[in-house]
Amino acid sequence: LAKTTQPISMDSYEGQEVNITCSHNNIATNDYITWYQQFPSQGPRFIIQGYKTKVTNEVASLFIPADRKSSTLSLPRVSLSDTAVYYCLVGAPDSNYQLIWGAGTKLIIKP
Amino acid sequence: DSGVTQTPKHLITATGQRVTLRCSPRSGDLSVYWYQQSLDQGLQFLIQYYNGEERAKGNILERFSAQQFPDLHSELNLSSLELGDSALYFCASSTRQGNTEAFFGQGTRLTVV
Numbered sequence: 001l002a003k004t005t006q007p008i009s010m011d012s013y014e015g016q017e018v019n020i021t022c023s024h025n026n027i028a029t030n031d032y033i034t035w036y037q038q039f040p041s042q043g044p045r046f047i048i049q050g051y052k053t054k055v056t057n058e059v060a061s062l063f064i065p066a067d068r069k070s071s072t073l074s075l076p077r078v079s080l081s082d083t084a085v086y087y088c089l090v091g092a093p094d095s096n097y098q099l100i101w102g103a104g105t106k107l108i109i110k111p
Numbered sequence: 112d113s114g115v116t117q118t119p120k121h122l123i124t125a126t127g128q129r130v131t132l133r134c135s136p137r138s139g140d141l142s143v144y145w146y147q148q149s150l151d152q153g154l155q156f157l158i159q160y161y162n163g164e165e166r167a168k169g170n171i172l173e174r175f176s177a178q179q180f181p182d183l184h185s186e187l188n189l190s191s192l193e194l195g196d197s198a199l200y201f202c203a204s205s206t207r208q209g210n211t212e213a214f215f216g217q218g219t220r221l222t223v224v
Contacts, residue, residue, distance in 0.1 A: 032210050043113065043201050043215025044154070087153075091210030098167045099210055101146075101154040 004088045009106040018075045020105050022088030025069050030092040033064060033071045038085045038104070047086075048073070075107075083109045114138065117202050117216035125224055129190040132219045136183055136204030142166070143185040144203040144213065145177055154201065160185055161208045192223045 005023040012018045024033065032051050036044035048055055050062040050071070061074040075082055085104040091097070114137035124130055136143050145157040156169035160179035171177075174192075179185045189196060199220050203213040 034210055034212075041199065041218070041220070043115075043203070043218055045113070045215065046212045049210075049212060089210060093207055093209045093211045095209035097209075098144075098156045098159060098169055101156065103153045 003100060004090055004102055006086075006088050006102060006105045008103060009108070011108050011110060012078055013110050014079055015077055018078050018082070018107060018109075020073045020075075020086055020088075020107065021070060022073070023070050024088070024090045027068050027090050028092065030095070031068075031090045032093060033062065033068075034089045034091075034099075035060070035062065035073045036087045036089070038087065044087060078107075078109050080109050080111060083107060113214040113216065115202060115204050115214050115216035117200075117219050119219060120217065121220050121222075123222045123224060124192060126192055126194060128192050128223075129188065130192065130221065132187040132189070132200050132202075132221075134185045134187070134202030134204075134216060136185070136202075137214050140204035140206050140214070141183065142205045142208050142213075143179055143183070144205075145171075145185070145187050146201040146203065147198050148201060148218075149198045157187070159208065166208055189221070194223050197221055197223045 034049040035047040038044040055062045063072045087104040089099045091099045116135040141162045146154040157171040159167040177187045199218045201218045203215045205213040
């Protein structure tokens with residue numbers, strides 16, 4: 001199982017770009033990288049998923065280098081409402097083993 | 112709204128009791144996952160069903176059981192409840208199994224007193 005390592009917490013300010021890096025040294029060939037966001041007492045919400053290079057959607061961008069041993073979630077121009085816990089997960093679609101949810105990164109946005 | 116419905120939203124019960132949590136997945140989703148999240152902790156995977164069959168099991172206690180019915184809704188049964196079982200229980204659904212976009216419900220907050 002590919003384990004991920006993320007910073008426990010990060011601070012930033014409104015209007016800044018925030019980059020959260022996740023390390024996954026044992027990523028397998030079929031694994032994808034997925035990021036979720038969770039607000040207190042709410043279920044996690046899917047943000048973005050990618051396999052290699054760069055993926056962008058209306059919420060975030062995901063950068064994955066060629067060796068795929070790490071990935072970076074980029075949140076452009078954050079606001080106070082982006083304060084949440086962000087989880088990085090690695091695994092293969094249609095796999096029978098389950099994703100391991102770590103402690104995530106607690107992102108605090110200040111005014 | 113994720114499309115995943117969990118009931119009840121809140122549940123308070125005494126130690127030793129048994130409760131049933133219910134989950135209705137998004138329309139068309141075949142996979143249902145159950146997670147436990149204690150205060151300020153990460154999500155602990157409990158169990159997954161795919162189209163009615165158990166597909167993966169995590170750290171689910173023997174006192175806990177689950178099933179997925181033909182209409183794809185799922186129930187998580189928790190028995191002989193202990194104070195330490197107090198937590199948020201989330202259900203998620205997805206179209207496939209494995210690492211794919213999963214949609215989470217709002218959770219059931221269980222308090223054991």
